[in-house]
Amino acid sequence: ARGVRKITSRRAGNVELLNRVQMFLHPGKQFLILTEAVSLDTFQKLKEDLTLSTYAYHIIELVDKLTAENQENPLLYEHLVYVLQRLSANPRQIWIRAFEAKILSNLGFISFESPIVSVAHPHLRNLLGELEEKTWDDIGKMEINQTQAMELERVLRYYVERVIEGKLKSRQFLKDLK
Numbered sequence: 466a467r468g469v470r471k472i473t474s475r476r477a478g479n480v481e482l483l484n485r486v487q488m489f490l491h492p493g494k495q496f497l498i499l500t501e502a503v504s505l506d507t508f509q510k511l512k513e514d515l516t517l518s519t520y521a522y523h524i525i526e527l528v529d530k531l532t533a534e535n536q537e538n539p540l541l542y543e544h545l546v547y548v549l550q551r552l553s554a555n556p557r558q559i560w561i562r563a564f565e566a567k568i569l570s571n572l573g574f575i576s577f578e579s580p581i582v583s584v585a586h587p588h589l590r591n592l593l594g595e596l597e598e599k600t601w602d603d604i605g606k607m608e609i610n611q612t613q614a615m616e617l618e619r620v621l622r623y624y625v626e627r628v629i630e631g632k633l634k635s636r637q638f639l640k641d642l643k
Contacts, residue, residue, distance in 0.1 A: 483508050483521055485546065506546075510553045517556055519642060523635035524548055524564055530629045531572055541571050547601045555605070558614050559596075563604045565621040566596040574628045589616055 485508070489501040511521045528545060532538065548564040551557075569575045577593035592613060596604065609617070626632055 481507075482525070483512055483518070483549075485549075506550070508549055508553050511549065514556075516639075516642060517552065519635060519639050520552060520556075520561055521549060523633065523639065524552075524561065526633050526635045527565065527568055527625065530633070531568060531574070531625075538571070541568060544568065544571065551601060551605065557605075558618070559604060559607060559609060562614070562617045562621055563596040563599075563601070565625060566593055569621075569624060569628065570597045575624055586616070589613070589620065592617065593620065 484504055485506040487503045487505055488499055490497040491500050492498075508521065511517045524545065528541070532541065544564060544567050548560050551560045566577060570577070577590060577597050592609065595607070596617075599607070622636065
């Protein structure tokens with residue numbers, strides 16, 4: 466993105482983390498060169514709240530750690546946009562847990578509806594299966610209690626950390642924030 470740091474750059478405000486942007490790229494000798502950028506959504510509410518922005522970074526970090534570079538996945542992109550829009554409009558933990566379940570399933574790492582998956586309680590397995598399969602509108606209608614929310618977070622953190630073979634930086638920051 467040549468010249469994007471200049472004050473007079475038209476692209477500077479668009480090329481920011483947590484912005485949904487339509488980019489026009491031109492192949493250079495080694496890298497693609499950004500020629501134009503148009504903002505589609507800036508998720509301003511997420512950027513203005515430290516906790517919400519940390520959750521949004523968590524979602525972005527998940528995508529970064531779990532996906533291969535330059536590999537298209539329209540369904541994953543759709544889930545990413547949906548979760549950021551819903552988190553911005555109505556901040557709820559269930560959006561993050563649903564995205565975690567959907568990304569693990571969509572990328573083929575695990576299916577919570579599989580009998581192979583070991584989950585302590587059958588109701589938790591059903592809840593994970595629902596988060597994996599339901600639409601975002603249906604997930605928005607779901608109600609879970611504090612105990613279920615903590616169990617979901619624990620189980621999904623376990624599976625994510627096993628897949629990436631490490632810990633997420635955003636999780637540690639959230640822990641320090643609390």
